[in-house]
Amino acid sequence: MNAIQELSRRRVLRGVLGGAAVTVGLPFLDCFLNTNGTALASGQALPTCFGSWFWGLGLNPGRWEPKQVGKIVDLGEELKALEPYKDKINVYSGMKVYLDGRPLITHYSGDWSLLTGTTPREERVEIPSIDVLIGDVIGTRTRFRSLEVAATGNATHSYSRRAGAALNPAETSPVGLYTRVFGPEFKDPNAADFTPDPAVMARQSVLSAITEQRADIQKHLGAADKARLDEYFSSLRQIEQQLDIELQKPAPLEACTTPAKAEEMPPGTEIETVQNNHKLFAAILAHALACNQTRVVNITFSDATSSLRKQGSSMTEHVQSHEEAIDPQLGYQPNVTYFMERVMEGFAATLASLEAIKEGDGTLLDRMLIMASSDTGYAKVHSLENIPLLTAGKAGGKMKTGIHVSAKGDPGTRVGLTVQQAMGVPINSWGTDSMQTAKTITEVMA
């Protein structure tokens, strides 16, 4: 049986339903599309997509929270860059990370607790992050299960992990990302012609040889190494799936266009470089989502121990967060705050890239949900209180937006729980110990 035969509608449906993705739209293959490509043939909307957006060192308490709870009227000063999108975002203030007696691993405990639901005991996390949990429900039938990028140009500045001790490495160069997604193996869904490539079928033949040896390989392994091998094979399946997809004529997608080829930019942590690379990444990712190459993107603007810096300055944002004096007139650290404002401009730039993709009457952002999070509340004192959390997008109608939720002292995992439920992950509780919560943020659920 060749790959085309394997991908019968029945098999695809069975695969998705088997994965408990009952709340998600039908798999996004050509046979299901309506004629104008804006919705599935069944009348269902285009599929929802997820994004995580991470930055380091939080924001200054008291300077970012909207004054009023409920409908967002005025954003705090440090969220000013998001003014054009204030009806498309939600702001969650007052939430925290509980240590439950564990050591505070600075710039590590907070971020990973919010992203995995469990506060780490040591500098080592072995459970999946929220994007992976969501991707397993919505992203299993696309060419890439997820795409990770780090605007700081460091592959380890990733806040996504599946299992085992390793991170899902981030793309460090926009050109690298472009080539990976829109290089020779990209099948333009709007191309008139489609011919299955025999070379792709040839690759399938040799990859199946690896899978056939699986039983031989694992017979000598202990449980921990067997789990690592399982992860390997789960990753290998992604390649096999990419080949399956390359042999299918893709669904025409009106909004899918190939982005302009990115120019090679030197990586670095100087703020202008990070801003430029981030913009290039965001544009490519938006096109990748519009072209249904992936449904999950993970963007790192700055690492938890923020290495952002200004050219000519001897200090990174992180060093400044500890050493810069609070300006007595302003009441905050001016240089650190400079970076925080640039970070939020970065988030606005991501949203702009998604808004730039028009789909019918709306934009790509409408069928997305992005969760933005950080590692600390007040970085100057490594505080885990009032860590800023934001979401953007309506998740295809599952979320209400333009709302400020204040939940002082609640575990920040409430946002993660709500986001997962909006994306169709079948859970009613998430997290462990004091980070465990079953309290969905109903104010933002449509």
Add this chain to the structure above:
Amino acid sequence: MKMSIEKPARGKIILGAVLAACTAPLALMALPHAKADDSAQVAGPVAMRRLTQDEYKQIIEDVFGPTVTLGGRFEPDMRDAGLMAVGASQVSVTASGIEQYDTMARKIASQVVDEQHRASMIPCKPADPKAADDACAKQFLAKAGKLLYRRPLSDHELQTEVAGANAAATKVKDFYAGLGLALASLLEAPQFLFRQEVAEPDPDHSGQYRLDAYSKASRLSFFLWDSAPDAQLLQAAESGELNTGRGMAKQVDRMMASPRLEAGVRAFFSDMLGFDAFENLAKDRTLYPKFNPRVASDAEEQTLKTIVQVVLTDNGDYRDLFTTRKTFLTQALASIYKVPIAPPDGAWNAWVPYEYPADAEQAGILTEASFVGLHSHPGRSSPTIRGKALRTTILCEKVPDPPGNVNFTVVQDTNNPQYKTARERVTAHRTEPTCAGCHKLIDPIGLGMENFDTIGGFRTTENGAPIDASGELDGVKFADAIGLGRAVHDNAAVPACLVNRIYEYAVGHKPNKAEGEWLKSDLEKEFASNGYRVPALMRAVATSDAFYRVTPPTTGAIDAPTPKFADANSKQETAK
């Protein structure tokens, strides 16, 4: 940004050459028999280690020669317990990682089967180049597979690979393209990407387990040569020679005498000193215009050259690395260190041996940019980062994380926010009780390196104020970096740390209790008694029973029959 470093010349084992008979006589040194440590309890777990980036690159170069280039990037290696070698026992391959391995594998394989290389790499010709050829595919894949998997392929492995090659060749109507894809699948298979060790009952010690001979060969080869076993070592595994003390010693001698030992020494020290961080090292271009990727690459190489000279070429005392006045410089480095060198005519970037005068302020690897530059901020030095690095990498100590919700206002004098020197900035740390516990362990030694700016340039003032580089290491007071180097040289934790690191590096895990005791009672003493000679320490590890004795995995069929290796093709390459 990836820095390229000059690799030392070393013997290349090109597949074509491997296919030829290995008839060179062995020049054997005296043969110390395998060291029989008396503690039979010393046994660690079998490991499944993902190849590190450097191991992968080295194997490709060894097997296919230097003209085959790599494309794509690797998954980041993970550091655990101070070493990538230990992290390698815990990582798997992520979805985006396998994409990269797939891309690299196809690029490598397409070169191996291209018209330029196929004659030397592929030992047969297909009957019809436009069709599958079972016999030729089998012959090639058995040979390449044995070198890549570090053991002969089992019948089933070979059958499925050959079937894959045939099916692929038929689909694209091209024998070589199909063979290339099958080779690519070997290069992205778990048997290649992971060094999977296999335990077997030890016939000489009832109830105990040892690595099987091929696993022994791999452990040895990656330890000493940072690469996969060569044909001779595989032959020694196949013949059972590695299961005898004499046979093992013979191989260890051969490998210790080889110029390839340098690669092993470099790989170990690169891992221990965290040189992977050079990949993302950046300095502020405005403040430090002399710093560029070339300088970073030179800084890494400077220290590796110094290490090779001291511990290998001179077979010197490991501790002298912290006091030696001998080093190697390029013009770019000399300019940063502000010392005059005379490179050979026209060779601007040549390496020149250099000896600091007796009264110089620099000596030892802690004063080189690879230490003071690597452990600094982009725009300025950091006594805290440097002190912590010295504690963790050279002394193997664990420095706890800072506490939460610290009130940093005590560290700041708001009337004079710009402290002039680092000493002034960090002194406040040590006066705040919650910070003092750790900072008093790291700052005083870090301050000893304050005469070196963030790229390693020597200085006597900071912001116009004179630098006081005096400090203390575990009760030993010193006046400057020279004194710090001496204090490190004389610190008992330094050689003990090296013994632990080298063993952890070799076995890929943190020592368990029995191993830890054996390191303390045996290896550390032996290291001291042989004058802290690193090659002797490597030999002691490589010939110890503990190095090959293992506890079996908690599940899995230990007694399962080993793959049948008797394959006519795979035997050819090692035939005399």
